Amino acid sequence: MFDQIAQTIPYQQITVEGFEISIKRLDLVHPHISGNKFFKLKYNLLAAQQQGYKKLLTFGGAYSNHIAATAYAAQLFGFESLGIIRGEELASKPLNSTLHTAQRFGMQLQFVTREAYRHKQSSAYLAQLQQDYPDYYVIPEGGTNALAIQGCTEILSDEDQQNYDLICCAVGTGGTITGLIEASHSQQQVLGFSALKGDFLSTEIKQLTRKRNWQITDQYCCGGYAKTTPELLQFIQDFEQQYDIPLEQIYTGKMLLGLTDLIQQGAFPRDHRILVIHSGGLQGRLAAL
Numbered sequence: 001m002f003d004q005i006a007q008t009i010p011y012q013q014i015t016v017e018g019f020e021i022s023i024k025r026l027d028l029v030h031p032h033i034s035g036n037k038f039f040k041l042k043y044n045l046l047a048a049q050q051q052g053y054k055k056l057l058t059f060g061g062a063y064s065n066h067i068a069a070t071a072y073a074a075q076l077f078g079f080e081s082l083g084i085i086r087g088e089e090l091a092s093k094p095l096n097s098t099l100h101t102a103q104r105f106g107m108q109l110q111f112v113t114r115e116a117y118r119h120k121q122s123s124a125y126l127a128q129l130q131q132d133y134p135d136y137y138v139i140p141e142g143g144t145n146a147l148a149i150q151g152c153t154e155i156l157s158d159e160d161q162q163n164y165d166l167i168c169c170a171v172g173t174g175g176t177i178t179g180l181i182e183a184s185h186s187q188q189q190v191l192g193f194s195a196l197k198g199d200f201l202s203t204e205i206k207q208l209t210r211k212r213n214w215q216i217t218d219q220y221c222c223g224g225y226a227k228t229t230p231e232l233l234q235f236i237q238d239f240e241q242q243y244d245i246p247l248e249q250i251y252t253g254k255m256l257l258g259l260t261d262l263i264q265q266g267a268f269p270r271d272h273r274i275l276v277i278h279s280g281g282l283q284g285r286l287a288a289l
């Protein structure tokens with residue numbers, strides 16, 4: 001099923017300030033396993049299956065695209081799933097649409113305090129988890145691990161390696177951009193637009209790949225993860241109207257805001273061929289946009 005879908009990703013051409021840009025519409029690969037999450041889950045689900053697991057466990061915030069995608073994919077592949085969700089206070093509130101959807105796809109939800117959630121990568125916490133849930137295959141937050149990176153190398157086709165000078169993507173945990181970097185030709189540049197403030201991601205990604213044909217900017221994070229500005233929301237509205245491509249405010253909106261700004265600043269040569277990865281995430285789109 002994964003292979004069939006990945007071969008049919010549509011491209012859409014748009015013109016921004018005279019630049020021809022191709023948008024690779026991963027948001028269209030699957031209605032529920034959206035965008036890059038599909039590629040990040042692929043080899044994890046196959047490994048869980050091969051190792052005989054029947055249950056999956058993963059982590060996320062209340063609006064997590066990864067939680068929504070994993071819930072659906074787990075059900076499709078016949079796994080039980082458990083989502084560990086940041087924010088104990090959410091347990092006593094009606095579920096938002098992400099969590100409601102995850103539950104509808106059979107995911108069991110467990111709410112933990114923000115304090116406990118912060119330690120989710122510590123070895124003590126993971127050891128405890130292994131003890132509490134011995135028969136669960138654990139997928140880290142945002143789905144990023146070596147198998148996820150392997151899956152994300154498949155986002156780029158052979159043609160994509162030949163046809164473009166610059167590849168742009170949104171960055172959260174960095175798994176997707178690492179896969180793109182690994183799959184890129186060394187003549188190509190990969191430019192990541194971080195959804196989070198800070199340059200810790202560049203440090204992390206340097207540990208994951210030996211290639212150096214990439215860069216990450218947090219200049220368009222609009223103040224930090226899940227933060228928005230009136231300018232960003234207006235940009236998304238205008239972009240959607242002009243090109244008929246839906247965006248959301250956490251990742252893809254910030255990426256295209258940044259790319260448009262860089263183009264306007266004259267950051268790229270006129271004949272630069274640009275590929276933009278639309279990583280999906282539309283389940284988390286603000287209804288108010």
Ligand SMILES: *Cc1c(COP(=O)(O)O)cnc(C)c1O
Binds near residue numbers: 144173174175252282
């Ligand atoms: C999760 C997500 C990202 C970030 O991917 P990472 O591999 O965590 O960097 C980017 N765009 C969208 C739409 C996402 O849902």
